[in-house]
Amino acid sequence: MLNEFRRDPISGDWILFSTNRAAGHISKGNGQSHQPKEDCPFEPExxxxxxxxxIxxxxxxxxTDSTDNWTTIVVPNKYPALAPGLCPPPEVDGPFQKMLAHGFHELVITRDHERSFPDFSKEETVEIIKAYHLRYNEIAKDDCGDYILILHNHGRTAGSTIYHNHSQILSMPVIPPVATRSLAASKSYWQEKGQKIFSILLDREVSDKKRVIFExxxxVAFCPYVSKAPFEIKIFPKMDQANFGSLAENDFxxxxxxxNASLGMLSRATDDIDYxxxxxxSPLRDGEDHYRWHVEIVxxxxxxxxxELGAGVFLNVVDPDDAAERLRNAK
Known part of the structure; x- marks a missing residue:
């Protein structure tokens, strides 16, 4: 593959592909620091x-109503970045603007100290998704919230400070830049061409087949043509849904x-890399006509x-076609 720039049609970002630099820029198995069970703040007791x-x-x-006999639990973050309260309008002071960090910051914790994705069975992962979904739809009722983000950090370099498996749910009174750019691009495409850019991209990936790793x-899970990181994976619903809250329980x-399949392949191909x-x-009050929710694994x-910091240009040293092949063949 020749070195080249590829433009993300959703974010507008230019990604630089330089596969000849792979040898010096790929690490494997960053390593999740093991924390003894007796020192873990997420143990049931x-x-x-x-x-x-x-929660x-x-x-x-x-x-269940039981606070002892559970397999997945949702609790407030002890050190929240956002907290429920009043939601007054932004304050403007000349060139500056600020507002209270109103919102929710919750943790979704599984019981087993040692296991994480992709060690869970299908049923265990369904339960985690159900927790995400129930809390998403409940938090969405908050009149002050504009956006809800569900995230999972695995490993030290991914920002995980606690070994025990957990995810985070954050709601905020602003629409973050990543969502703003994505929403603007999909809306513009919809208004100009009467077509949904996410549907077009998904159809192209499925028809090309070479970057699809699971279906x-x-x-459908695939390594995007414009991947900003080696082995990046996106999982899209085939259903035309803008909002994660619209996902039917039958589809969990x-x-x-x-x-599970995507994270399993990633773990095997990269010796359990952090991710x-x-x-x-979509934001809670926009995007229904043209957006499509999805999972991004980085x-x-x-x-x-x-x-990346100085120019905003991400460098990817692995061709997504090759990444997909390595993931599919990972044993």
Whole structure:
């Protein structure tokens, strides 16, 4: 592959592909620092003590009132970046603007200290997705919220400070830049051409086949043509849905299969590399006509350096076609 720039039709970002630099820019298995179980704040006997309350608990896929006998639990973050409260308008002071950090910051924690994605069974991952979904739709009722982000950090270089498997749900009174750019691009394409850019991109990836790593009846996982990181994976629903909250419970199993398969391939191909995954969804009050929610998995193969920070240009040293082949063949 010759060195080249590729433009992301959604974000507008230019990604620089330089595969001849791969040898010096790919690390494997960053390594999740193991934390002894007795020191873990997410062990069942410590969670309520550390967080103060239970928001939601599930046992084998069903909501339970028990604060002891659960398999997945949702609690407030002990050190929240956002917190419920008043939601006054932004304050303007000359060139500056500020507003209170109103919102929710919750943790979705699984019971087992040692296991994480992709070690979970399909049923266990379905339960986690159900927790995401229930909290998403409940938090969406907040009149002050504009956007909800669900994220999972795996490993030190991905920002995980606690070994025990957990995800985060954050709602905020602003639409973050990544969502703003994506929404603007999809809206512009819809208004100018009467077509949905996400549908076009998904159809192209499926027809090309070479970057697809998993497909079932409801979801497709692939390494995007414009991947900003080596082995980046996106999981899209085949259903035309803008909002994660619209996902039917009957489809949780298909999403669990796609997520487990994708993270399993990634772990095997990269010796358990650190990664982040996000559920990108439309803002709570916009995007229904043209957006499509999806999961983005970003491996932390190499650090963000001067090119990314100084120019906003991400450097990818692995051809997405090759990345997809390596993922599919990972044993």
């Amino acid at each position: 410590k969670i309520i003590q550390n967080t103060g309350q239970t 939601l608990a599930l046992k084998n896929g069903q909501v 079932n009846g409801k979801f 199993g298909d999403l669990a299969e796609a997520l 982040n995954f996000f559920i990108h969804t 491996p932390r193969v190499s650090p963000i350096a001067g090119l």
